[in-house]
Amino acid sequence: MFTESRNAGRAVLSLGLALALALAGCAGTPKGMLSPVQTAGDGTSKVDLLVATTRAPTSAPGMLFSGERGPDVSLDRIVVSIPPESARKVGEVQWPKKVPGNPRTDFVTSDVERLDSTAARGWFRKTAGRKRQLLLFVHGFNNRYEESVFRFAQIVHDSGTDFAPLLFTWPSRGSVFAYGYDRESTNFSRDGLEKVLQEAVASPDVGSITVLAHSMGSWLAVESLRQLAIRQGKIPPKIDNVILASPDIDVDVFRKQMQDMGPDRPHFTIFVSRDDQALRLSRAISGGVDRLGSLDPTQEPYRSVFEKDDITVLDLTALRTGDSLNHSKFAESPEVVRLLGQRLIDGQTVTDSDTGLGQRLGSVLAGAAQSAGSAASVAVSLPISVFDPRTRENLGEQMGAVRQSVGNTFYSAAGH
Structure with missing residues (x-):
């Protein structure tokens, strides 16, 4: 028994070190990227974000918020400038190598403004347009505040969505060795995200809400929806679409969360990848229970559960991106990002013909x-x-x- 325990511990340690090394290869983004930079035309694009956070503010230049936990939800408007198409690839964030960044080659911030609830409603009226649709994004594990801002700006820009973009960023310390702290920070932030959802639902300006969450942020999103359903008796119908990308959720817990939401819940779409190395580590340190984002949707009992609950699953296992952990395919794959903007965020049905599978099967038959x-x-x-x-x-x-x-x-x- 003790030998088995030691072997399991070594396996977790080895996997954790491999994950740390892989993430270290992606690290190195400078701090202070949110100090506004003067931008000219020159083919750059602007993404106007509303950012809600449960993080603690910081006086560090260009950072706004730290990875520590704050006393309440804070709101900011941040405008991100994205370099010309000739200087970048779809699915990539062009991180500055130093601050201030160069708008012609890097993602930079062009404007930052602290808002209250009244000003936030005004931002939505100006940003959402006639459709009055809101896209709320919840980031995953190991994200600094400014990193989550630039990543969401990339998703909004590359997807081409016309939804008003709202980022909910929770207290992550931005370290691969802070998994436990980050996990507890999602629990800490459930009330904050529920409050943001409640205010969006209550606003007559908002027509519909899509929730997009990644990795550990999926746990936070689903828990907040569950909490809202218990409090109000059901999920408000304005929240009609939920997309979970590589969700780091215990599959048994997810089943219970869905039950607690009741039958009148949003349509769920889940991105899975069986080669997700980050979720492999999460499974190892969570008692060996499967994570929702790394399931094989063709296998029982999961297939029947997805069918019963009318959940759409997109399997990205065969998809290759620059992500060595295979954990962020939804944001880094041009095909997936465009699919998000063209159909998924809008809650449209996605079939294999939309992903190219239908046409390829036709070619095989021919x-x-x-x-x-x-x-x-x-x-x-x-x-x-x-x-x-x-x-x-x-x-x-x-x-x-x-x-x-x-x-x-x-x-x-x-x-x-």
Whole structure:
């Protein structure tokens, strides 16, 4: 027994060190990136964000808030300048190498303004337009305040969404070794996020709300929604769409959270990736219980649960990005970011034809006489698979035709 315990501890330590080294390779963003920089035209774009936070303020230049916990929810308007398209790739944040950054090559801040609730409502009226739609983003583990601001600005810009963007940033210390502190900070912030949601729902200016959350932020988002449902008897209908990217949630706890929300809950979409190394570590240090963001949606009992609860799952396992941990594919993949803006944030149904799977299956059927090896190479090119109870029956018919046409060898190679 003691040998098994020591081996498990070594496995967690080894995985943790590998994760730390991988994250260290992405580190090095300078502090103080939020000091406003004068920007000219020159092809730059602007993203106007409202930022709500439960972090403690700091007097450090260009930082605004630290990773410590604050006494209440604070609101700021931050305008982020994004460099010209010729200087960047979709899905990437061009972090400054030093401050102040260069607007022609780096993400920089062009304006910062402290707001109260009345001013925040005015910001929404100016930003949201006729649709009156709000996108609320909750970041994940290991994020400084300014890092979460620039990442959300990148998602908003690259997705092309016209929703008014609201970032909720909670007290993360921005360190891979602060997992426990960050986890407790999400619990600390549940009331704060619920308060923000309540005020958005109560505003006659807001027509609908989409919640987008990543990693550990998914736990915070779902817990706050659960809390709101218990308090009010149901989730307010304005909150009609929830997207969880690589959710770091115990799968057993998620089932209970969904039950507690009741039947009148928003539509949920979940991004999963079975090669997510960050969630692999989370699973190891959380008693070996599967994390929601690394499940195989085709396997039981998860498949039946997703079908029963009408949850759409997008499997990104085959997708390759520059993220060595495979934990931020939703933000770094141009295909996924565009899909967010074109359909998912707006709550539209997503099918395999939207991700390219439908067209590729058609191509396979048309060339059914090709060899199993060639067919396998086609299967590898299917980067995003959609598992949606509303469209799975049609997908099953297509896959049946594929099996008949090219045989079980191809079917096995495709991994379905």
